[in-house]
Amino acid sequence: DQQVKQNSPSLSVQEGRISILNCDYTNSMFDYFLWYKKYPAEGPTFLISISSIKDKNEDGRFTVFLNKSAKHLSLHIVPSQPGDSAVYFCAASGNGNDMRFGAGTRLTVKP
Amino acid sequence: NAGVMQNPRHLVRRRGQEARLRCSPMKGHSHVYWYRQLPEEGLKFMVYLQKENIIDESGMPKERFSAEFPKEGPSILRIQQVVRGDSAAYFCASSLGRVENSPLHFGNGTRLTVT
Numbered sequence: 001d002q003q004v005k006q007n008s009p010s011l012s013v014q015e016g017r018i019s020i021l022n023c024d025y026t027n028s029m030f031d032y033f034l035w036y037k038k039y040p041a042e043g044p045t046f047l048i049s050i051s052s053i054k055d056k057n058e059d060g061r062f063t064v065f066l067n068k069s070a071k072h073l074s075l076h077i078v079p080s081q082p083g084d085s086a087v088y089f090c091a092a093s094g095n096g097n098d099m100r101f102g103a104g105t106r107l108t109v110k111p
Numbered sequence: 112n113a114g115v116m117q118n119p120r121h122l123v124r125r126r127g128q129e130a131r132l133r134c135s136p137m138k139g140h141s142h143v144y145w146y147r148q149l150p151e152e153g154l155k156f157m158v159y160l161q162k163e164n165i166i167d168e169s170g171m172p173k174e175r176f177s178a179e180f181p182k183e184g185p186s187i188l189r190i191q192q193v194v195r196g197d198s199a200a201y202f203c204a205s206s207l208g209r210v211e212n213s214p215l216h217f218g219n220g221t222r223l224t225v226t
Contacts, residue, residue, distance in 0.1 A: 006153070032210055032211045034210070034214055036217075041219070041220075042219050042220075043115070043117075043202055043204075043217030043218050043219045043220055044154070044202070044217045045217070046214040046215070046216070049211070049214060051211060089153060089154060093210040093211070098144065098156065098159045098166075098167055098210070099144070099156070099210060099215060100156055101146070101153050101154040101155075101156070102153055103152060103153030104153045104154075
């Protein structure tokens with residue numbers, strides 16, 4: 001039962017352009033959403049989060065947008081840099097205590 | 112300021128043996144989570160523990176798998192009678208409490224290979 005879905009397994013963008021990673025969820029009880037970034041042979045690292053009471057949260061080059069009615073969120077990275085190349089996981093929490101992750105999207109930023 | 116420590120980093124077991132994976136959470140964190148990542152797949156939730164209590168084990172197979180987080184010492188994920196399908200990267204994460212107040216911090220994982 002996959003409650004958090006990332007339908008694009010991979011994304012390739014040119015350096016300097018915008019990267020948009022998408023995530024959909026099915027559980028209406030989710031009220032907190034996070035994005036994690038993962039490099040090979042390392043654990044995921046927290047990137048940015050958003051509460052369901054907001055529709056946008058920005059941190060430097062990273063912005064997360066939440067559309068509750070569509071049960072959809074997205075991560076925008078602008079401008080994209082080669083060092084952003086990694087796997088990005090979307091995660092959601094519904095009771096403040098645990099999280100469910102999507103399958104991840106592998107982002108490649110080409111110089 | 113040590114992060115989440117997992118050991119071993121790599122573990123090789125023959126079919127039928129037992130695998131023990133250890134996780135020391137970040138200092139002060141009392142919530143521990145275990146996730147499994149199969150090749151080319153995302154992170155699958157397995158179990159969520161607080162000190163001496165299993166809070167949610169809905170993602171853990173009913174047989175051969177068990178987890179504990181004792182009052183003292185690391186959290187242990189135990190897999191008995193391993194099979195080839197258990198080969199995966201197992202990640203542990205810890206937090207202070209509610210996710211919105213303390214995002215999960217992950218260790219670098221234990222890569223289990225069953226031969």
